[in-house]
Every structure is written in C-alpha cells, then in structure tokens.
Amino acid sequence: MSGVTQPILMAYAQHAGLANPSCQLYxxxxxxxxxxxxxxxxxxxxxxxxxxxxxxxxxGACRHHSSGRRTVISLPTTNYSSYxxxxxxxxxxxxxxxxxxxxxxxxxxxxDVAVLDDDDVDFDDxxxxxxxxxxxxxxxxxxxxxxxxxxxxxSMVYTGNNLAGPTIFSIIYSSVTIWTALYSKLLLSRSLSxxxxxxxxxxxxxxxxxxxxxxxxxxxxxxxxxxILVGSSFHGMTYVLSEMIMTTTTTTTTKEKDDGNSPSASSxxxxxxxxxxKNRDNTQRHxxxxxxxxxxxxxxxxxxxxxxxxxxxxxxxxxxxxxxQSLILTPMAQAHTSPLHAVTILLxxxxxxxLHSVTFYVTLKHFPGGATSAGVLKGLQAVLVFGVGSIVLxxxxxxxxxxxxxxxxxSLVVVMCGILMYYVATTRRYNxxxxxxxxxxxxxxxxxxxxxxxxxxxxxxxxxxEASGVSVRYKTIREV
Numbered sequence: 001m002s003g004v005t006q007p008i009l010m011a012y013a014q015h016a017g018l019a020n021p022s023c024q025l026y027x028x029x030x031x032x033x034x035x036x037x038x039x040x041x042x043x044x045x046x047x048x049x050x051x052x053x054x055x056x057x058x059x060g061a062c063r064h065h066s067s068g069r070r071t072v073i074s075l076p077t078t079n080y081s082s083y084x085x086x087x088x089x090x091x092x093x094x095x096x097x098x099x100x101x102x103x104x105x106x107x108x109x110x111x112d113v114a115v116l117d118d119d120d121v122d123f124d125d126x127x128x129x130x131x132x133x134x135x136x137x138x139x140x141x142x143x144x145x146x147x148x149x150x151x152x153x154x155s156m157v158y159t160g161n162n163l164a165g166p167t168i169f170s171i172i173y174s175s176v177t178i179w180t181a182l183y184s185k186l187l188l189s190r191s192l193s194x195x196x197x198x199x200x201x202x203x204x205x206x207x208x209x210x211x212x213x214x215x216x217x218x219x220x221x222x223x224x225x226x227x228i229l230v231g232s233s234f235h236g237m238t239y240v241l242s243e244m245i246m247t248t249t250t251t252t253t254t255k256e257k258d259d260g261n262s263p264s265a266s267s268x269x270x271x272x273x274x275x276x277x278k279n280r281d282n283t284q285r286h287x288x289x290x291x292x293x294x295x296x297x298x299x300x301x302x303x304x305x306x307x308x309x310x311x312x313x314x315x316x317x318x319x320x321x322x323x324x325q326s327l328i329l330t331p332m333a334q335a336h337t338s339p340l341h342a343v344t345i346l347l348x349x350x351x352x353x354x355l356h357s358v359t360f361y362v363t364l365k366h367f368p369g370g371a372t373s374a375g376v377l378k379g380l381q382a383v384l385v386f387g388v389g390s391i392v393l394x395x396x397x398x399x400x401x402x403x404x405x406x407x408x409x410x411s412l413v414v415v416m417c418g419i420l421m422y423y424v425a426t427t428r429r430y431n432x433x434x435x436x437x438x439x440x441x442x443x444x445x446x447x448x449x450x451x452x453x454x455x456x457x458x459x460x461x462x463x464x465x466e467a468s469g470v471s472v473r474y475k476t477i478r479e480v
Contacts, residue, residue: 004384005352007158007166007173011393013345014162017331021159023320025328028312029346030154033354034305037298041134132298139295140303142245147304150238151311156231163224164214166389167404171210171412172228174382177419178203179236181426187240195425202418209411242304245295301357386412 013019013026134140161169178200184190192200207229214225295303320327332342386404394403 004381004388006349006356007161007169007385008389008392009345009349009352010158010161011166011389013349015335016337016342016345017333017335018328018337018342018345019162020327020331021162023316023323023327024155024312025316025320026346026349027151027155027158028309028316029350030158030353031151031305031308031312033350033352034301034357035309036302036305036350036354037358038302038306041132041299041302043134133296135295135299135303139245139299143242143295143300143303144307146238146241146245147307148311149234149241150304151308153231153234153238156227157235158231160224160227160229160231164221164228165224166393167386167408168210168214168221168225169228170382170385170389171408171415172207172225173232173385174415174419175203175207175229176232176236176239177422179233180239181422183237183240187237187244193425193429196422196429199418199420199422199425202421203415204418206411206413206415206418209407209414213405213407213411242300246297246300247294297358305357383412383416 010019010026019026135143157169157173160172181190181192181196181200185192211222211225211229215222386408390404
C-alpha cells in the first residue's frame with residue numbers, strides 16, 4: 001500500500017503548491033525516509049573496517065562454522081560438468097540436519113578458509129548481525145553511485161506524475177517490470193523465454209495505447225507521460241544494479257608459503273575441522289579464499305537514502321532557498337496551504353517511502369526472481385493506483401488526466417496481461433531451474449562423495465581411528 005500512496009501524495013503536494021519541478025523539495029523528503037534506516041546501523045566490532053571481507057570478517061565466520069555441528073570436507077576443485085554442476089570447492093556434513101551441505105564458505109581451525117553456499121547453510125544468526133553492519137567502502141561507493149542515478153530517475157518519474165496524473169502514471173510506471181527484465185538480460189545475463197518476450201510485447205502495446213491517449217488530451221500530459229516512461233526505464237536499471245550489489249558474493253585469494261612437504265592445494269584432500277592439527281607449518285602453498293559479503297538490505301536502503309538526501313539538501317540550499325518566496329511560499333498561499341499542512345504532507349511522503357524502500361529491498365534479496373519479482377509487484381501497484389487515483393482525485397484536482405477513461409482502462413488491461421504472462425513464465429522457469437539444480441547436486445555428491453569419503457575411511461583405518469570419529473561420520477554419510 002505504500003507504493004499506492006506515493007503517487008497520490010506527490011499529486012497532493014502539487015495541489016498544495018509544494019511540488020515545483022525545479023526545486024524538487026518533495027523529493028528531499030522522499031529520500032529522507034530510507035535514510036532513516038542508517039540510524040540502525042553500526043560499525044563492525046574489532047576493527048573490521050566496515051566489513052570488507054578482511055581477516056576479522058572471516059575469523060568471525062570461522063568461529064561460527066567450526067563448531068561441533070559441522071564437519072568441513074575439502075573436495076577436489078574439479079568441473080563436474082557431466083553431472084550438470086560447476087566447480088565444487090568444499091562440502092560439509094551437518095550433523096543436526098543429517099545431510100551434506102555443499103557450496104562456498106567455511107573455515108578449518110580458524111585459518112584454512114573454504115567456501116560454503118549461503119542458500120544451504122544456516123546463516124540466520126550471522127545474517128541478522130550483518131544486517132546491522134555498515135558495509136565495506138567499495139560497496140558504499142557502489143550504492144552511492146546507484147543513488148545518484150536513482151535521483152535522476154525518480155525526479156523524472158514524479159515530475160511526470162504531477163504533469164500527467166496518477167492514472168497515466170500507474171499504467172506507464174508498471175513498465176518497470178519489463179525494463180527490469182531487459183536490463184537483467186544485459187547486466188545479469190539472464191535469458192528470456194518465448195513467453196516472456198510475448199509478455200514484453202503486450203506491455204509495449206499497452207504503453208503505446210496510453211501514449212496515444214495522453215497525446216490526445218494535451219501536450220502537457222504527453223510530456224508528463226514521456227518523463228514517466230524514461231524515468232521508469234532508468235528506475236528499472238536501479239533494480240538490477242541494486243540486486244547485483246545485494247546478492248553477488250566475491251572471493252579474494254591469497255597464498256601462504258612454507259617449507260613444502262605437503263601435497264599441493266589442487267590435489268584431492270579431505271579434512272575434518274574437529275581433527276587434530278598436524279604439521280601446520282609444513283604447508284607449502286595454501287590458498288585462502290576470503291568471502292566478501294554483499295551489502296545488506298538495511299545498509300543499501302540507508303546509504304542510497306542518505307546520499308540522495310545530501311544531494312537534494314544541497315540543492316535546496318543553493319537553488320531553492322534564494323527563491324523560496326516565488327517558488328514555494330507564493331504557490332502555497334495561492335493553494336491556501338498552511339505551514340502545518342505542508343509539513344504534514346511532506347512527512348507523510350517520508351514515512352511512505354521509508355516503508356516502501358524497505359519492502360523493495362527485501363523483495364530484491366529474498367523473493368524468487370529478485371529484481372524481476374520486484375518489478376511484477378509494480379504491476380499490482382499500477383492497478384491499485386489506477387483505481388484509487390480515479391476515485392479520490394477525479395473531479396477534485398486537475399482535469400481529465402486525473403480521471404479514468406475506456407482507453408486508459410483498455411491500456412491497463414493489456415499491460416497487466418503482459419505482466420501476468422511474463423510473471424507466470426518467469427516463475428515456471430525459476431521452479432524448473434531449482435529442481436534441476438537440486439537433482440544435479442544430489443547426483444554429483446553421490447558420485448564424488450562416495451569416492452572421497454571412502455578414501456577418508458581408509459586413512460582413518462590406517463591410523464587406528466585417530467581421526468576424531470571420522471569413521472562414525474563416514475558410516476552416517478555412506479548411508480545417504
């Protein structure tokens with residue numbers, strides 16, 4: 001519902017004399033909302049330097065994952081393409097869940113860093129902690145750059161909203177779904193199926209109907225529609241850019257030299273994190289893979305809001321303040337808007353966008369399809385804005401642009417059909433991909449795991465069972 005109230009509140013600000021397009025005063029309060037999330041963040045303890053994936057970060061993860069609940073097993077770094085799987089670096093046996101966990105991050109003896117997959121390992125406690133931590137400097141810079149781009153996009157969108165009205169806004173702004181899909185294909189290398197392309201085509205047809213209708217109403221409405229379309233395209237790109245920095249995990253590799261009596265890092269090795277450490281100083285060359293966390297939902301929301309608020313605040317000081325009387329106070333007086341009423345409208349915009357931003361970033365990170373799912377929700381937002389805007393605003397503010405018409409309704413139906421078709425096709429592909437990935441991983445671990453654990457058992461038998469209960473773990477895993 002926060003997404004429904006936003007364009008209506010912006011139109012209300014225009015009606016109250018607060019939405020001069022050259023001032024963008026309402027956009028300052030728009031971005032203050034997500035900036036408030038910054039008060040819930042704190043610096044990393046122990047000198048982590050903002051969480052850049054340094055040794056402090058990995059040591060913390062190492063202590064968490066080296067507990068007795070999991071046994072870390074380094075599998076050979078081989079490409080198991082015959083099983084439909086990519087290179088596997090390591091796996092663990094979860095003694096509580098009785099299953100193999102494979103992927104990308106763990107530690108051995110607080111030093112030997114392997115890698116585990118967040119999707120398979122229970123990171124709930126750690127993720128809750130990371131949500132409250134300021135990210136690394138490179139991630140802050142990336143989020144700030146996205147914020148600067150989003151200022152431009154959102155200013156175009158809501159300036160167009162005030163010119164064309166919320167009903168036209170609702171139809172065109174729903175195209176964020178399609179723009180997101182296209183930019184995902186370009187930037188995230190996501191392929192599109194035939195049905196997804198058909199959905200995109202329907203949306204384009206619906207937007208064309210809207211453009212013709214807005215042009216027939218007047219030039220001012222047509223300009224507003226064009227601003228919304230271009231701004232929606234740019235805003236769709238911010239969806240994809242935000243998803244990239246919120247979900248992409250990178251690793252850095254370092255090497256440590258010693259005297260050279262042990263096998264190389266590329267050879268087949270099996271280690272248990274609970275086993276005694278023998279001849280650690282004899283390692284010739286060991287690779288340390290250190291995991292750099294993606295930016296958290298809360299931090300991304302806060303950083304983009306803070307950067308945009310600072311930029312717009314400077315604009316108010318430099319441009320708006322010297323022209324306050326002519327650009328703000330006089331239009332307010334003509335609209336009979338009191339200072340208290342104006343503050344109430346602006347604070348409502350702040351609260352609505354705070355709620356909307358948090359739910360937006362949660363969608364990007366946790367919903368199936370990420371940025372695409374967030375774009376689909378924009379389609380639902382369009383339908384609700386169209387209905388509520390027509391009921392609340394028609395005949396009260398503005399002219400015909402605030403009211404619904406058969407052509408607008410037809411355009412909305414076509415656009416929604418396209419979005420629905422795209423969503424169904426996307427969901428089907430997502431589910432099929434997950435089923436295939438699970439199948440491939442299971443087969444790969446059955447084949448590779450048997451051979452690897454068999455070797456572990458043989459070594460354990462040779463050592464008369466001195467490997468701290470490895471035989472017991474082998475017996476349990478063999479039954480799988």
